Amino acid sequence: MKPKATKAPAVDLSVEIAGLRFATPIWTASGTAGVGEEVAEWCDTARLGAMVTKSVSLEPRSGHPYPRTCETAGGMLNAIGLQNKGVEDFIRDELPRLRAMATRVVVNIVGHTQEDYVGMARRLARERGIDMLELNLSCPNVARGIDNGSDPAWVEECVGKVRAATRAPLVVKLTPNTNDIASLARAAERGGADAISAINTLVGMSVNYHTFKPRLSNVTGGLSGPAIKPVALACVHKIVRAVKIPVIGIGGIASGTDAAEFLIVGARAVQVGTANFRMPDAPIRVADELAAYLAAKGIGRATDLIGRLSL
Amino acid sequence: MKHRLTSTLVWTRRVGPNIFQQRFHQPTIARAAKAGQFVHILPADDLLFRRAFSIYAADPKAGTYDVLHQVLGVGTRSLANDPVGSELDTLGPLGNRFTPPPPGHTAVLVGGGLGMAPLRLWALEQLRQSSRRRSAPLPVMILGVRTKAQAVAPYQLAQHGLRPVWASDDGSKGFHGTAVALFDHLVQSGKLNGSRIAVYGCGPEPMMSALAKVCAAHGTFCEVSLERSMPCGYGVCMGCVVQGRDRSGYETFLRVCRDGPVFDASTIVF
Ligand SMILES: Cc1cc2nc3c(=O)[nH]c(=O)nc-3n(C[C@H](O)[C@H](O)[C@H](O)COP(=O)(O)OP(=O)(O)OC[C@H]3O[C@@H](n4cnc5c(N)ncnc54)[C@H](O)[C@@H]3O)c2cc1C
Ligand SMILES: Cc1cc2nc3c(=O)[nH]c(=O)nc-3n(C[C@H](O)[C@H](O)[C@H](O)COP(=O)(O)O)c2cc1C
Numbered sequence: 001m002k003p004k005a006t007k008a009p010a011v012d013l014s015v016e017i018a019g020l021r022f023a024t025p026i027w028t029a030s031g032t033a034g035v036g037e038e039v040a041e042w043c044d045t046a047r048l049g050a051m052v053t054k055s056v057s058l059e060p061r062s063g064h065p066y067p068r069t070c071e072t073a074g075g076m077l078n079a080i081g082l083q084n085k086g087v088e089d090f091i092r093d094e095l096p097r098l099r100a101m102a103t104r105v106v107v108n109i110v111g112h113t114q115e116d117y118v119g120m121a122r123r124l125a126r127e128r129g130i131d132m133l134e135l136n137l138s139c140p141n142v143a144r145g146i147d148n149g150s151d152p153a154w155v156e157e158c159v160g161k162v163r164a165a166t167r168a169p170l171v172v173k174l175t176p177n178t179n180d181i182a183s184l185a186r187a188a189e190r191g192g193a194d195a196i197s198a199i200n201t202l203v204g205m206s207v208n209y210h211t212f213k214p215r216l217s218n219v220t221g222g223l224s225g226p227a228i229k230p231v232a233l234a235c236v237h238k239i240v241r242a243v244k245i246p247v248i249g250i251g252g253i254a255s256g257t258d259a260a261e262f263l264i265v266g267a268r269a270v271q272v273g274t275a276n277f278r279m280p281d282a283p284i285r286v287a288d289e290l291a292a293y294l295a296a297k298g299i300g301r302a303t304d305l306i307g308r309l310s311l
Numbered sequence: 312m313k314h315r316l317t318s319t320l321v322w323t324r325r326v327g328p329n330i331f332q333q334r335f336h337q338p339t340i341a342r343a344a345k346a347g348q349f350v351h352i353l354p355a356d357d358l359l360f361r362r363a364f365s366i367y368a369a370d371p372k373a374g375t376y377d378v379l380h381q382v383l384g385v386g387t388r389s390l391a392n393d394p395v396g397s398e399l400d401t402l403g404p405l406g407n408r409f410t411p412p413p414p415g416h417t418a419v420l421v422g423g424g425l426g427m428a429p430l431r432l433w434a435l436e437q438l439r440q441s442s443r444r445r446s447a448p449l450p451v452m453i454l455g456v457r458t459k460a461q462a463v464a465p466y467q468l469a470q471h472g473l474r475p476v477w478a479s480d481d482g483s484k485g486f487h488g489t490a491v492a493l494f495d496h497l498v499q500s501g502k503l504n505g506s507r508i509a510v511y512g513c514g515p516e517p518m519m520s521a522l523a524k525v526c527a528a529h530g531t532f533c534e535v536s537l538e539r540s541m542p543c544g545y546g547v548c549m550g551c552v553v554q555g556r557d558r559s560g561y562e563t564f565l566r567v568c569r570d571g572p573v574f575d576a577s578t579i580v581f
């Protein structure tokens with residue numbers, strides 16, 4: 001296959017969320033673009049809607065032992081275990097680089113307790129250059145990651161406390177590992193979220209039938225990639241109908257038409273995750289393809305596609 | 312800014328049981344390639360991830376580079392079957408490179424199986440060095456295979472005066488035993504001077520672990536090239552990690568794709 005440079009047609013891709021304008025509705029997804037430095041080597045970050053960082057926690061975390069990933073049909077499993085250097089190192093080493101990028105910066109935060117989230121939000125509120133916080137209430141790879149995040153009462157309380165601790169716009173990232181994602185979204189909205197992002201990965205497992213061992217050191221992991229796109233679309237569809245705040249779609253997006261499907265269902269932006277691993281310039285390609293799609297459809301602005309689902 | 316590049320397949324040669332050498336035309340990679348680095352090739356459009364291969368040879372003038380690979384699964388099978396002229400989506404060269412030996416030290420290259428792939432390019436770079444500076448000693452190459460049939464000849468080395476020393480598990484080629492056992496034997500018997508050599512290893516992880524231990528015991532500088540399943544290859548997924556240790560002894564996970572694939576063996580917790 002030949003990598004081709006696509007030229008973006010004159011279409012207005014910009015969108016607004018929580019009073020902020022984003023150059024395109026295409027963001028990177030947490031944990032799939034590092035902290036920006038590596039991505040900047042492969043694409044012009046000014047053309048990204050936003051850069052969402054890998055989850056940052058109060059304390060440094062070493063993550064799970066290798067093997068942490070495996071390929072599955074149409075997707076992958078990962079159990080990275082939120083490896084990161086902690087918020088102080090993040091602020092010192094990584095935030096200055098992110099701040100220097102010509103794109104919006106969304107810092108994704110994760111904690112064990114509600115107090116952790118509050119502590120992170122307070123700490124980051126003192127720093128310049130952060131446009132939004134994304135609360136990861138949904139990591140399947142750490143103890144209690146999903147338990148808390150799939151309990152609406154806990155979600156509402158946690159978001160409420162973080163809301164009280166910072167003026168930064170808040171995006172709440174939800175787990176699909178629940179039987180009622182709409183009620184989680186409502187809980188986040190009641191707590192004061194400015195937007196919802198969905199979905200995080202689905203719990204999955206793979207077994208090596210030669211050795212009888214799980215293929216991941218952590219036994220189970222999070223499923224992502226094209227395989228989860230239908231699940232993600234259904235979740236976004238449910239959430240859009242349940243809340244008034246904007247929804248950011250995530251799950252298996254790898255092309256402009258993948259992104260278009262999410263916008264049609266009602267998402268105001270999308271995040272590109274696993275596709276970044278295959279193509280380091282994936283978000284730019286997705287944006288270019290979305291622009292080409294819109295032009296071909298005679299739609300002048302990305303916002304005019306949002307919620308056009310015909311039922 | 313780095314770019315995704317198109318590598319065009321020039322030819323494929325079967326050089327051993329299930330082992331193929333493939334030459335690609337891609338001048339940017341051919342010119343930039345350093346021993347130890349790898350290319351990340353997308354073997355087919357319907358595969359989710361790229362596959363990593365060490366750069367086995369590079370000809371900056373012709374604009375070509377070679378990889379040597381063994382067919383293991385869908386990706387390598389697809390590559391081996393690609394017709395001449397196929398255009399493949401490639402990232403590279405990626406990763407770090409081997410560090411030159413301290414002045415006056417002999418480079419000793421210890422490879423196991425296909426682990427010889429990055430070592431061949433390193434041997435050639437060393438040979439070029441020693442022909443430029445007459446005092447620089449010729450490198451020594453020790454290669455281990457399971458059996459004779461897998462002894463793929465690293466062509467071009469002999470014309471520079473370098474003949475690999477072989478070890479085989481079944482004794483069918485050269486020394487009867489592992490490459491690390493042969494290396495240890497050469498040091499113990501005084502044929503190699505432990506304090507005047509720099510060791511470079513690539514091969515299965517148990518072998519790299521054994522090599523690191525032998526080198527630590529002899530107080531010898533040792534770099535190992537490691538292999539991990541690599542979803543991204545450029546440092547963002549955190550999937551390819553190996554347990555490492557920084558200078559203060561603090562243990563942490565290092566990314567093989569970006570912090571490596573070449574590591575000072577003493578920084579790895581095997
Ligand atoms: C830095 C580096 C350099 C390498 N250099 C060479 C080389 O010069 N020659 C060579 O033959 N092989 C090399 N390998 C190993 C090579 O990448 C794998 O053999 C190849 O990915 C197998 O792909 P597959 O589709 O045939 O196998 P499958 O088993 O179908 O692959 C499934 C998945 O597992 C991963 N995977 C499977 N086996 C390995 C493995 N041994 N190492 C890493 N990932 C694996 C694949 O990348 C893929 O994501 C290297 C690996 C790395 C990380
Ligand atoms: C390797 C990997 C690491 C991830 N790390 C995080 C993380 O640190 N925080 C988070 O909120 N989501 C994380 N995710 C989830 C993604 O952000 C995204 O929600 C999910 O992968 C679905 O999107 P995709 O199918 O486009 O990958 C991770 C996903 C992968 C594959």
Ligand code: FES
Binds near residue numbers: 541545546548550
């Ligand atoms: S392969 Fe993704 S970080 Fe190394």
